[in-house]
Amino acid sequence: QITLKVSGPTLVKPTQTLTLTCAFSGFSLSTSGEGVGWIRQPPGKALEWLALIYWHDGKRYSPSLRNRLTITKDTSKNQVVLTMTNMDPVDTATYYCAHSLGWLHYDYWGQGTRVTVSS
Amino acid sequence: DVVMTQSPLSLPVTLGQPAAISCKSNQSLVYSDGNTYLNWFHQRPGQSPRRLIYKVSDRDSGVPDRFSGSGSGTDFTLEISRVEAEDVGVYYCMQGTHWPFTFGPGTKVDIK
Numbered sequence: 001q002i003t004l005k006v007s008g009p010t011l012v013k014p015t016q017t018l019t020l021t022c023a024f025s026g027f028s029l030s031t032s033g034e035g036v037g038w039i040r041q042p043p044g045k046a047l048e049w050l051a052l053i054y055w056h057d058g059k060r061y062s063p064s065l066r067n068r069l070t071i072t073k074d075t076s077k078n079q080v081v082l083t084m085t086n087m088d089p090v091d092t093a094t095y096y097c098a099h100s101l102g103w104l105h106y107d108y109w110g111q112g113t114r115v116t117v118s119s
Numbered sequence: 120d121v122v123m124t125q126s127p128l129s130l131p132v133t134l135g136q137p138a139a140i141s142c143k144s145n146q147s148l149v150y151s152d153g154n155t156y157l158n159w160f161h162q163r164p165g166q167s168p169r170r171l172i173y174k175v176s177d178r179d180s181g182v183p184d185r186f187s188g189s190g191s192g193t194d195f196t197l198e199i200s201r202v203e204a205e206d207v208g209v210y211y212c213m214q215g216t217h218w219p220f221t222f223g224p225g226t227k228v229d230i231k
Contacts, residue, residue: 046222046223047162049222052220062219063219096167103154107170107179109168
């Protein structure tokens, strides 16, 4: 059974760097085909795809946020970390991580964490 | 980026009646392996999204068979044969064929 859980700060100040951790169980990011992605959702708005990392350390980013995002994995800890630099109030959103298998994406989601950007 | 559009954006439904949501992309979602990676998600208020359909028409485990997906190329549809109260919420289509992946704007389904 696959589970994912997001942890990180609920409040960050403008210009700060956000670091979110996705801790997962039920699969391994050392297994061929496995991946973890990040998706966010501003309050009352639609879902927005951010980034994805695969078992072979292949990474993909949203082009509009590419220069602000970094996704990494720690296979031994079953964790994926997303960092977003230079946070702005428009980045206020609920951030989710989700599981991928090959090209079949997001069958399992974490609970999401609400991040507010405010001074 | 591939642009995903949905219609309608708001769908009041009557319990027990059918409902349909359209999703269109501005380019073909057929991947080089021949598959079409079009997904449908359902999100209830305050909850994480749940995937209902993948590869256009494959239902996820545990998804009631009143949900069905169809379509090809750039035009897709999610149908609910008989709406139940638990089906309220927002439905999103998402393409996983082209990078970056993109979601539709969402269709809010509520009971009349």
